[in-house]
Amino acid sequence: MSINTKQQKAERPVFPFTAIIGQEEMKLALILNVIDPRIGGVMIMGDRGTGKSTTIRAVADLLPEIDVVENDGFNSSPVDFELMSEQVKQAVLSGKEINVVQKKVPMIDLPLGATEDRVCGTIDIEKALTEGVKAFEPGLLAKANRGILYVDEVNLLDDHLVDILLDSAASGWNTVEREGISIKHPARFVLVGSGNPEEGELRPQLLDRFGMHAEIRTVRDPELRVQVVEQRSNFDQNPDQCLAENEEKQKALLDRITRAQSLLKDVKLDYNLRIKISEVCGSLDVDGLRGDIVINRAAKAHAAYNERTEVTVEDIEAIVTLCLRHRLRKDPLESIDSGDKVKDVFEEIFK
Incomplete structure (x- = not known):
């Protein structure tokens, strides 16, 4: 068995996107944001247990691998200056050789209890003062660059953190300033928030910053409910079989999304x-x-x-x-x- 196959076996299987029944509005909103991240992300509001998290993880798993600079904490692109950290940019401009590896599109979960430092990253002031170097510990925004940042129960997140997320999602950059030291890095991601309306709405000015808003409801049709339950049970019992059954559909959808990304500029x-x-x-x-x-x-x-x-x-x-x-x-x-x-x-x- 090759190393790659072992690695795939070790990874937890993700429910296939094409096997998700119903919730067309949510699926369309996610696909369009993947085709053009400048749409501004999507807010998904709906009842508990309607497959919000499952669908978001499924769309991230579906996407093709991306080229990134090896050992870079920002998932820097080797060719696009807008998606490069300052260090990589300097290396490219000075003609240094850069090692490129392929990795899956990052899917970052933002926990409700996250602090601002955990989200934005931290600067080591002591190292900066004693050694004169900008020592930066990347946060979740850096890890989410060129990927998907998912915030479950976004309506329960502190307003100032929501502001930070939305600002980064809109500008594609995150700036951290501490004690007169400033560090800026790319943070272009698809922001996906989900929540339950019973737990309160987001403030209108924050809600407005999300590009799209999908509403999902619990399926009422008995036959469709049985289908959903069977599909999930089959996946839990034999994920490999379920993935194999959906392999062709997944590839067809991936090809369609990739073509759309290329066609968009025209x-x-x-x-x-x-x-x-x-x-x-x-x-x-x-x-x-x-x-x-x-x-x-x-x-x-x-x-x-x-x-x-x-x-x-x-x-x-x-x-x-x-x-x-x-x-x-x-x-x-x-x-x-x-x-x-x-x-x-x-x-x-x-x-």
Whole structure:
């Protein structure tokens, strides 16, 4: 048995993404964020036990391996300056030889009790003062660079930590400053938060910073519930068989995502459609322009996912609710669901 095979056997098997039944809204939001991380991540709100964590781990496991600089704490890209640590950048610019290895896309879990130092990283002040070097211990944001950062129960996380995560996700950089010493490193990741509405909502200004908002509900159809339970039981009893059964579907989906990532830069969005997108946002009294930007990006990613270079009305229709439902001002006296409200306005303007 080869070393690689032993390593794969030692790793805990991950439930295959293509075996997940239902929850199409959540799956689509995750796939589009993988195709274009600039969409800004996804907030998944839903009942307990609806497969939120399973789906997020499954999408991370599905993704292809990436090229990283060997022994680098930031998963630095060997070619893209935007995704390199300062040390690697200097080495590349000075023409030094760099060893490159392949590794799985990082999937980092952020625990609820994490401190700011654990998230951002720490600077060894003593070493900096005595030896004159910037000694930096990378945090979770560094480990998540070029991967997925998952925060379960994000609505229970300290607000200032949520602010830090959202700032890094938006800018793609993390800056740590201590005692006049400043260190900056790349932190471009897909931020995925999940939560249960019963435990409280995020503040509107924080919620607005997530690109998409997927709502998932417990499956009510008895036959579908039986299917879900059987699928999970089969995987727990014989994970290798379940993975083998889904191998072709997993490869087909991976190929589709990879093609979409390559195609994305060529996708065009007609000016008239952009006007109508902004008209929808204006009619719904969406604050700021983040909603318009996210819809534009998500519609392009959806078109690329469907192997097209021109965005259609159907692309916009598929993602508009995901991009806007969490940006609407909540009226406690209104019984209409925010998703239905978005659909109604979309129909009125586009159809």
